[in-house]
Amino acid sequence: MTTYKTATSRDVRARGRRLSKVRTLLTAYGFLLPNLLGFLIFTFLPVLAALLISFTNWDLLQAAEWVGFANYRRLATDPLFHTVLWNTVVYVLGTVPVQMAISLLVAMALSRRLPGLLFFRTVYFMPVVASTVAVALVWRWIFHADFGLLNSFLYLIGVDNPPMWLSSTRWALSAIIIMSIWQQIGFSMVLFLAGLQAVPSHLYEAAKIDGANGWHRFRFITVPMLSSTTFFVLVISIINSFQVFEQAFVMTQGGPANATNTLVFNIYRYAFQFFQMGYAAAMAWVLFAIIFAITLVQFRMQRQWVTYD
Amino acid sequence: MTDGDARLEPATRVSKNRRERVGDILLAVVLLPTALIMLMPFIWMLSTSLKSVGAVFEFPPTFIPNPVHWDNYRRLFEVLPFARFFLNSLIVATAVTGLHITSSALAAYAFARMHFPGRDALFLGYLATLMIPAQVVIIPNFILLRYLGWIDTYQALILPAAFNAFGTFLLRQYFLTIPYELEDAAVVDGANHFQIFLRVILPLSGPALSALAIFTFLFNWNSFLYPLIVTSSTEMSTLTVGLNTLQGQYNTAWTLLMAGSVIALLPVLVVFIFAQRYFIKGITMTGLGGR
Numbered sequence: 001m002t003t004y005k006t007a008t009s010r011d012v013r014a015r016g017r018r019l020s021k022v023r024t025l026l027t028a029y030g031f032l033l034p035n036l037l038g039f040l041i042f043t044f045l046p047v048l049a050a051l052l053i054s055f056t057n058w059d060l061l062q063a064a065e066w067v068g069f070a071n072y073r074r075l076a077t078d079p080l081f082h083t084v085l086w087n088t089v090v091y092v093l094g095t096v097p098v099q100m101a102i103s104l105l106v107a108m109a110l111s112r113r114l115p116g117l118l119f120f121r122t123v124y125f126m127p128v129v130a131s132t133v134a135v136a137l138v139w140r141w142i143f144h145a146d147f148g149l150l151n152s153f154l155y156l157i158g159v160d161n162p163p164m165w166l167s168s169t170r171w172a173l174s175a176i177i178i179m180s181i182w183q184q185i186g187f188s189m190v191l192f193l194a195g196l197q198a199v200p201s202h203l204y205e206a207a208k209i210d211g212a213n214g215w216h217r218f219r220f221i222t223v224p225m226l227s228s229t230t231f232f233v234l235v236i237s238i239i240n241s242f243q244v245f246e247q248a249f250v251m252t253q254g255g256p257a258n259a260t261n262t263l264v265f266n267i268y269r270y271a272f273q274f275f276q277m278g279y280a281a282a283m284a285w286v287l288f289a290i291i292f293a294i295t296l297v298q299f300r301m302q303r304q305w306v307t308y309d
Numbered sequence: 310m311t312d313g314d315a316r317l318e319p320a321t322r323v324s325k326n327r328r329e330r331v332g333d334i335l336l337a338v339v340l341l342p343t344a345l346i347m348l349m350p351f352i353w354m355l356s357t358s359l360k361s362v363g364a365v366f367e368f369p370p371t372f373i374p375n376p377v378h379w380d381n382y383r384r385l386f387e388v389l390p391f392a393r394f395f396l397n398s399l400i401v402a403t404a405v406t407g408l409h410i411t412s413s414a415l416a417a418y419a420f421a422r423m424h425f426p427g428r429d430a431l432f433l434g435y436l437a438t439l440m441i442p443a444q445v446v447i448i449p450n451f452i453l454l455r456y457l458g459w460i461d462t463y464q465a466l467i468l469p470a471a472f473n474a475f476g477t478f479l480l481r482q483y484f485l486t487i488p489y490e491l492e493d494a495a496v497v498d499g500a501n502h503f504q505i506f507l508r509v510i511l512p513l514s515g516p517a518l519s520a521l522a523i524f525t526f527l528f529n530w531n532s533f534l535y536p537l538i539v540t541s542s543t544e545m546s547t548l549t550v551g552l553n554t555l556q557g558q559y560n561t562a563w564t565l566l567m568a569g570s571v572i573a574l575l576p577v578l579v580v581f582i583f584a585q586r587y588f589i590k591g592i593t594m595t596g597l598g599g600r
Contacts, residue, residue, distance in 0.1 A: 024423065024424070024425055025426065027423070027501075027503075028419045028423045028425035028428070029419075029425070031415045031416060031418055031423070031502070031506075032415070032416050032419045032420075032431070034411070034412040034415060034416075035412035035413055035415060035416035035477060036416065036431070038408075038412060038468065038471060038472030039416075039435065039438075039472050039474065039477075041453075041472070042446075042450060042468060042469040042471075042472045042473075043438050043446060043472060043473050043474060044434060044438060046445075046446045046448075046450050046453070047438055047441055047445060047446060047449075049449035050445045050446065050448055050449050053448060053449060060452065060455070102343070106339065106340070106343060109335045109336075109339045112331075112335065114340070118585075119344075120344055121585075121589075122581075122585060123344045123347050123348055124343075124344065124347055125585075125588070125589070126347070126348075126351065126578060126581070127350075129577050129578065129581045129588065130531075130574050130577065130578065131530070131531040131533075131548070131549055131570075131573050131574060131577065132531065132533065133531075133533050133549040133552050133553060133573070134549075134552060134570035134574050135350060135570070135574075137552065137556065137566050137569075137570050138350045138351075138353060138354040138357075138567060138570055139350060141353070141354075141563050141566070141567065142350060147365070147366045147368075147370075149349070149370055152368060152369060152370045155368070156369055182346070182350070186347075187592065190589055190592050190593060191592065194593040242442075243442055243443075243444065245533075245534055246533050246534070249533075249534075249553075250553065250556065264444050264534075267444050268534065271447075271448050271451070272451070277448055277452065280448060281445070281449075284444045284445040284448065285445065287442055287444060287445070288440075288441055288442055288445055291440070291442060292440060295440070
């Protein structure tokens with residue numbers, strides 16, 4: 001039945017193609033045109049242009065000057081760029097593992113079908129849909145050194161000299177990391193929840209009968225069965241975290257003393273405050289190279305630890 | 310992801326007590342404290358936005374404002390045109406979503422359901438841009454918009470944001486999964502591609518289309534870097550850019566800043582609470598939404 005129907009469909013399609021190849025071509029490009037035009041102008045050509053711009057000095061006032069790899073060489077010796085790169089790496093390393101651990105824990109707790117599941121899921125997920133600018137503002141207020149909620153709480157429980165948070169070179173990046181963990185938990189949690197629901201419950205029952213304890217069931221069933229979800233969450237979280245911008249912009253403007261200056265914030269400053277388009281474009285390509293390399297390495301490594309059943 | 314399942318699954322009789330105890334411990338140790346921490350910034354935002362300027366600096370801090378200062382919100386709309394910001398965000402997010410969905414669905418149909426010369430090469434071009442971060446594209450786009458004299462216009466806020474490879478890619482993958490048998494009847498009746506697209510493919514793609522719509526809207530409602538760069542006047546600012554202007558002018562006026570944040574968050578949170586399942590489905594389907 002099904003084969004017969006497919007054959008009909010293919011026949012009709014094939015005859016149509018033979019009759020008017022040109023018409024099909026025109027129809028296809030008719031479908032494509034609105035998107036293709038916009039895509040070419042606002043995405044594809046800009047990507048190529050960005051590559052060219054990164055080989056120039058261009059302040060938008062005078063004509064662009066071709067400088068070859070000079071911008072990339074400058075990046076290699078620019079101490080500010082190294083600071084920025086280091087800050088971004090610290091941010092990623094501080095955010096991603098903690099965020100993933102907490103969200104896995106929460107997802108496992110929620111997958112037990114407790115009362116109020118819907119309430120908890122809503123609460124954990126709210127920061128994900130919230131505008132980062134708006135929540136960064138309230139976190140700036142929470143981290144206020146003298147009157148902030150956090151330090152008031154720390155005073156109350158007897159901490160005499162709580163950190164100055166956003167105004168301290170030592171703590172500012174940690175503050176942004178804490179805020180970002182808070183914001184990202186819900187996203188990973190939802191993916192982990194979906195992954196956990198796909199684990200067949202008979203595996204746990206069989207393990208129970210065999211006398212496996214809770215830790216063993218987690219280590220030998222949950223972890224391997226969840227490895228492809230974990231892999232996905234890890235890749236997406238790292239890619240997103242490397243592009244951190246709004247927190248630095250709203251909470252600290254990259255300060256104090258560049259303590260929270262991140263890659264994208266630095267790109268923004270060079271492009272749209274200093275108007276060094278070429279240098280900023282070169283930085284943007286380094287960001288792409290980093291993201292691309294990490295994703296590639298992760299895809300290579302997944303063979304060793306991701307199990308698909 | 311089914312919310313009602315808790316009722317369907319009776320706890321295993323044998324270990325009911327133990328399961329309940331583990332559940333209680335989880336609830337008490339993990340979920341309740343973390344949920345409180347997760348909610349705290351929102352509560353604190355709302356609470357501050359309703360306090361008097363003096364009450365903001367009280368120690369120990371209080372959560373219930375007394376008396377309630379609604380006039381913070383009135384002042385907010387006086388110092389900056391927040392109604393206009395709101396309208397701008399609404400116009401931009403709606404237009405971008407409409408354009409992105411419509412044009413992506415059409416292109417995705419051609420890529421998924423038609424055979425034509427150049428198809429695979431073109432699609433490769435789309436794919437190649439998927440991994441490139443937005444920050445790479447933003448510099449040439451800014452230069453282009455400046456050259457066109459479009460800075461500080463709606464078309465600058467809308468057009469570049471509406472066209473990227475994501476929607477086309479997502480919908481193409483979805484359209485590929487729709488069996489060809491379903492369009493047989495239409496083909497035999499002599500339907501053309503546009504009719505098949507409209508009457509067969511689109512009605513079957515509800516989940517993918519709604520997920521894409523929700524996230525395109527949300528992303529553009531919350532978008533900051535891009536509108537910050539392509540607008541220069543207060544009148545053309547979106548809500549996020551307006552909030553930043555507010556912070557620039559009233560850097561420590563916490564009651565005003567928090568009132569502004571509440572205004573920016575409220576519509577999204579309300580929509581989210583009512584349309585939660587679509588958000589959640591959308592995330593698991595597309596992997597979108599994490600920033």
